[in-house]
Amino acid sequence: MNVVIVDYGAGNIKSIQFAFKRLGVDAVLSNKPEVIKAADKVIFPGVGEASSAMEMLKQSGLDELIPKLKQPVLGICLGMQLMCNYTEEGNTKGLGIFDVNVKRFSKVVKVPQMGWNTVKNLKSDLFKGINEAEFMYLVHSYYAENCSEAIATSDYELEYASALENDNFYGVQFHPEKSSVAGEQLLKNFLKL
Amino acid sequence: MLTKRIIPCLDIKNGRTVKGVNFVDLRDAGDPVELAKQYAKLGADELVFLDISATLEGRKTMHDMVLKVAEQVNIPFTVGGGISSIEDVDDLLHCGADKVSINSSAVKRPELINELSNKFGSQCVVVAIDAKQIDDEWVVHLAGGTIPTALNLFTWAKEVEHRGAGEILFTSMNNDGTKAGFANEALAKLSEMVNIPIIASGGAGTVQHFVDTFNEGKADAALAASVFHFGEIEILDLKRELKTNNIEVRL
Numbered sequence: 001m002n003v004v005i006v007d008y009g010a011g012n013i014k015s016i017q018f019a020f021k022r023l024g025v026d027a028v029l030s031n032k033p034e035v036i037k038a039a040d041k042v043i044f045p046g047v048g049e050a051s052s053a054m055e056m057l058k059q060s061g062l063d064e065l066i067p068k069l070k071q072p073v074l075g076i077c078l079g080m081q082l083m084c085n086y087t088e089e090g091n092t093k094g095l096g097i098f099d100v101n102v103k104r105f106s107k108v109v110k111v112p113q114m115g116w117n118t119v120k121n122l123k124s125d126l127f128k129g130i131n132e133a134e135f136m137y138l139v140h141s142y143y144a145e146n147c148s149e150a151i152a153t154s155d156y157e158l159e160y161a162s163a164l165e166n167d168n169f170y171g172v173q174f175h176p177e178k179s180s181v182a183g184e185q186l187l188k189n190f191l192k193l
Numbered sequence: 194m195l196t197k198r199i200i201p202c203l204d205i206k207n208g209r210t211v212k213g214v215n216f217v218d219l220r221d222a223g224d225p226v227e228l229a230k231q232y233a234k235l236g237a238d239e240l241v242f243l244d245i246s247a248t249l250e251g252r253k254t255m256h257d258m259v260l261k262v263a264e265q266v267n268i269p270f271t272v273g274g275g276i277s278s279i280e281d282v283d284d285l286l287h288c289g290a291d292k293v294s295i296n297s298s299a300v301k302r303p304e305l306i307n308e309l310s311n312k313f314g315s316q317c318v319v320v321a322i323d324a325k326q327i328d329d330e331w332v333v334h335l336a337g338g339t340i341p342t343a344l345n346l347f348t349w350a351k352e353v354e355h356r357g358a359g360e361i362l363f364t365s366m367n368n369d370g371t372k373a374g375f376a377n378e379a380l381a382k383l384s385e386m387v388n389i390p391i392i393a394s395g396g397a398g399t400v401q402h403f404v405d406t407f408n409e410g411k412a413d414a415a416l417a418a419s420v421f422h423f424g425e426i427e428i429l430d431l432k433r434e435l436k437t438n439n440i441e442v443r444l
Contacts, residue, residue, distance in 0.1 A: 012289065012291065014289040015263055015291070021264065022264075022267070047317070048313065049311075107388055110390050112315065112389070113195055114390050115195050115238065115390070115414070116238055117194065118194065135443040137268070139316040141315075141316075155194055156195055178267065178291065179267070181267070183267065
């Protein structure tokens with residue numbers, strides 16, 4: 001299995017590589033279009049600020065490449081948010097893979113949301129073997145609105161999309177690489193897609 | 194619903210856990226990686242590693258440890274102790290740490306908080322504050338509570354939030370080591386004042402103390418060391434008890 005983690009300088013990707021290693025898969029880090037195109041599975045991570053992450057994507061031409069990929073692609077955290085139409089963070093236009101906007105939590109709740117929250121309304125094969133209301137680890141200040149492409153939702157201030165799916169594209173707001181056994185199950189499921 | 198977090202804290206010196214640890218089924222209780230794996234299995238929500246090495250060599254072993262923990266442990270962890278620059282943080286995040294915690298270096302140069310949160314995002318910047326209640330005022334202290342500063346806990350907390358901290362780890366020096374409960378009054382005030390998560394630290398002795406710090410202290414997470422290391426409180430039992438008290442936890 002040839003798994004490539006898109007390495008465009010945004011965030012802690014070592015943890016994702018280690019998580020795959022625990023599953024017996026040596027994932028490759030790369031920002032080279034030919035390497036990413038040839039992968040069986042692509043992981044699109046991201047931690048940090050949206051507009052600067054998008055800038056880094058553009059510099060390596062990955063903003064053009066990613067939406068055209070045909071193999072299963074999994075966006076994680078900011079990666080997922082960048083796959084949406086638009087995010088309020090840094091007033092940033094996204095890749096438009098998911099037809100939804102990303103907004104900031106209001107001051108009604110503590111921001112960032114940090115910790116373990118439940119995922120519910122689970123729909124996709126990505127969640128096979130994962131129980132409704134299972135706990136996942138999240139750290140984020142912005143959220144994708146609940147929409148028809150949501151394959152999981154969570155509650156924090158309001159019900160939002162904590163996972164999205166459109167064709168071969170998947171996105172999760174939580175960190176499967178840090179979400180204990182349930183997160184490992186999700187990564188295993190992704191490898192089987 | 195977002196759950197309250199239980200966080201064991203491990204003191205590390207030259208790559209080894211310092212305080213005695215009394216775990217029955219560990220091959221090597223001094224090995225932080227073994228211990229971290231065990232805690233993850235037992236239901237800890239997160240881990241904090243505090244490096245108390247005094248030497249450069251000791252710090253280097255910390256990097257190896259962080260790398261091994263990231264390799265083998267499937268829950269998030271924070272690394273603190275002796276972090277004073279962007280380079281320090283860059284190194285630790287590259288080794289796989291999820292968050293870093295800064296303390297004295299932030300007091301000495303508050304701009305560090307802005308620099309770190311701008312570069313790495315506030316989600317990975319934890320500001321640890323040690324404070325002691327002297328007369329009626331909570332005074333921020335450095336060097337494990339030995340050196341008082343001119344800062345007031347609440348003013349400082351507000352400032353670190355504005356500068357981009359993602360979380361505050363508040364240790365009450367009055368309560369630390371007493372096993373008589375957390376500083377819930379100060380915690381509640383803190384939690385209502387700032388809009389970022391607060392980790393309560395110092396004073397854990399019984400399960401009821403945790404119930405109180407979530408209910409009365411309004412803490413988002415609670416950190417403890419010896420009650421967990423010596424098996425006085427089992428994390429799973431603690432979480433079941435919290436659940437019985439209508440406190441949401443991950444079980």
